[in-house]
Amino acid sequence: MTGKIDLRSVLPYDSSSQRRFRSSTGIEKAAVGSTYWQSRAKHYEEYSSWCRDLGLFAKCTEPLKSLGEASRCLDLGGGTGWVARHDNELTGRQWTVLDQCADYGKYIRPPITFVVGDAHRTRFPNSSFDFILARSLLHYVDCPRVLAEARRLLCSKGTLVVAQKILAYRGSESEWFSELDRLKRPEPTKAWSAKQLLIAITSAGYILHKVSFLTMPRKIMVREWFESGGKLSNPNQHRINKLFRTAPKSVRNYLKLNFTDDEISYLEQWMVVACQPLTSEAVYKATKSRLPRGRTHGVLHGLQL
Numbered sequence: 001m002t003g004k005i006d007l008r009s010v011l012p013y014d015s016s017s018q019r020r021f022r023s024s025t026g027i028e029k030a031a032v033g034s035t036y037w038q039s040r041a042k043h044y045e046e047y048s049s050w051c052r053d054l055g056l057f058a059k060c061t062e063p064l065k066s067l068g069e070a071s072r073c074l075d076l077g078g079g080t081g082w083v084a085r086h087d088n089e090l091t092g093r094q095w096t097v098l099d100q101c102a103d104y105g106k107y108i109r110p111p112i113t114f115v116v117g118d119a120h121r122t123r124f125p126n127s128s129f130d131f132i133l134a135r136s137l138l139h140y141v142d143c144p145r146v147l148a149e150a151r152r153l154l155c156s157k158g159t160l161v162v163a164q165k166i167l168a169y170r171g172s173e174s175e176w177f178s179e180l181d182r183l184k185r186p187e188p189t190k191a192w193s194a195k196q197l198l199i200a201i202t203s204a205g206y207i208l209h210k211v212s213f214l215t216m217p218r219k220i221m222v223r224e225w226f227e228s229g230g231k232l233s234n235p236n237q238h239r240i241n242k243l244f245r246t247a248p249k250s251v252r253n254y255l256k257l258n259f260t261d262d263e264i265s266y267l268e269q270w271m272v273v274a275c276q277p278l279t280s281e282a283v284y285k286a287t288k289s290r291l292p293r294g295r296t297h298g299v300l301h302g303l304q305l
């Protein structure tokens with residue numbers, strides 16, 4: 001479980017499911033992704049200050065309280081591994097951080113292990129972890145494949161926590177958001193609604209334990225934002241300026257969106273989902289209270305209890 005994995009040995013990706021990189025081979029895909037993340041690595045924790053938010057940290061690590069301090073924890077697509085580092089400082093828990101971009105490893109020191117790898121297909125053996133966190137990862141990856149990989153890596157009673165920024169509005173507003181995202185990033189990302197994300201998680205074979213929400217105020221300097229993932233072209237900057245100034249009223253009201261020449265401020269919506277691999281035992285536990293008294297076996301959701 002320790003030591004660095006050469007990304008090239010994990011590639012190629014299954015390009016058929018990487019819709020975002022239709023024209024690329026897997027190796028080019030990794031290069032595109034890494035260039036973007038490399039350019040963000042140096043100032044990641046200053047710019048993406050949400051990653052140090054203690055409220056979000058508490059929600060993401062809450063299930064660990066019942067798992068005990070000996071749990072084996074994985075921060076999947078963990079970037080600088082702030083959650084792993086902070087939790088390790090507080091509890092001494094054993095963490096591994098896996099990210100596709102080696103530059104994030106510079107933030108991580110023993111006893112935390114940093115592994116360069118692909119969240120779609122890691123090198124860890126089955127059931128290697130008791131707890132996996134996937135925070136702000138699923139919109140960058142092939143979500144069903146990563147959730148399936150997390151299932152493979154979790155022990156049967158293990159817990160996965162997914163934390164994602166979510167869209168809190170619908171319809172034409174989500175088109176507005178998508179255009180903004182396309183202009184801002186070299187590779188488009190998926191914008192999830194709470195419902196879509198819950199469907200994705202349950203469809204991947206997890207049973208939900210706890211779903212919670214968090215609203216986080218954010219303030220970003222426009223120039224930093226334009227430069228955070230590699231400098232944006234002038235036409236893209238102009239179009240983004242225009243998009244902000246013409247944002248639908250519902251978006252402005254709901255997100256408390258404010259945009260000046262220097263600063264953007266808005267409310268970010270997060271959803272944190274704690275779930276477990278769907279096993280007959282997990283289904284039984286979750287539904288026991290709903291079964292007739294005294295009944296300890298039967299068939300539920302097609303699973304023999």
Ligand SMILES: C[S@@+](CC[C@H](N)C(=O)[O-])C[C@H]1O[C@@H](n2cnc3c(N)ncnc32)[C@H](O)[C@@H]1O
Pocket residue numbers: 033037051076077078079080081082098099100101104117118119120134135136137140141
């Ligand atoms: C928004 S950052 C979140 C980092 C961290 N989870 C956190 O909450 O601070 C997304 C991270 O996912 C990583 N990532 C994206 N695609 C990945 C993949 N296929 N395999 C591993 N890591 C990936 C990126 O390199 C980046 O560090």
